[in-house]
Amino acid sequence: MKGAEFITALQMADSAFPAGVFAYSWGLETLLSDGQLGRRELETFAEAELHGRWHGVERPSLAGGWRADTLRALSDWDATVDVSMWSESQRQHSKEAGAATLIAAVRLGITGAREMRDAVRDGQLIGHLPCITGALYRGVDLSLETALLVSAQGFLRGLLSAALRLGQVGALETHAIAARLAPTVVQLAAPPALGSLPTGFSPMTDIALMRPTAARLFIN
């Protein structure tokens, strides 16, 4: 990775990058409040989510967005990701997060962002978060390999920071967990084969994400 790409990757991976994702716990809050998950299980839960959800669902979804050469190709891929989702609430949250990401991207002048935002407004593009993110990472000249690493690390950080704000773990412990899971992140972030479809298995969070009213502090 060259210097410019490294700096861009750091910026995209910045937890302060304004894209609205801080407001989602991706099912964690519901699982904690239901007693399905305890603070001692946070690390194994995060690892399972990396395997079952990020690797199976987010990774191919993002890669497809990155690989889409045209708005039409992105729209087709986005529609494929849409029908692969389990529930309407997941679908809705992904679209909302995608819209928030596009707001920032348009203001920042990222290549392709305005066209994507207009296509979402016109109903030509659904705008799921991982597809939009993949296309934007390509727009800022991240390689697919780097884009996937940024995404995987951001996914893990999102879970851990939600746990931190829910009072389940301290800041130092979140970084200790992140360091221990770093090899897993690197191993899982290899680009998928062309045409790989989203196929995840994370039943606990899939069910939790279908219970939007159970979340109190986070969107879900």
Added chain:
Amino acid sequence: MTAARVGIGGPVGCGKTALIEQLLPELARLGIETAVITNDLVTDEDAERLRKGGQLPANRILAVQAGACPHTVIREDPTLNMAAADRLEAEFPELDLILIESGGDNLASTFSLDLVDWWMFVIDVAGGGDIPRKNGPGVLQCDLLVINKSDIAPHVDVDLDQMIADAKQVRGPKPVLAVSCRERSRIADIVSQLRRDVIFA
């Protein structure tokens, strides 16, 4: 033309939602088409309260949940609110004004100018007469400081005149208004300020 975006921030219990409940009929009387976004710390209680009040059609009130960070959603990362405001504008092109109510936070809370054109900060006498002297960024930086619950000042041992004087001293030329949402006093003055500084600016 896009609708003006106005932030309403302040600590928990200062009366932000009560203020909106008083502003809405006054804005409607003047023909100002309004929508509201609430940023609830916990669920969408404030939005539900406003919907039940019936002063606006329910679909003109959106709730954005703040992920346990009421300041982040209006300051460091306001994109969820910006997306909600864009949705409202697309759905209701006739809108003149979008009020964005923050979740209750502390005196350090401020609004991003990426999100709003103008914002007010609400404090109340029951929170203590010394709040203005604490020089919180919310008190100092807002476009209008509202001191709510002026009617109960004698009952909570607060010298309201002194509180207003302290606020004016720390804010310099920027305006301060003492109001009572319960008694509906000086609500029209806030609307006048809004019209002058934002809607017809």
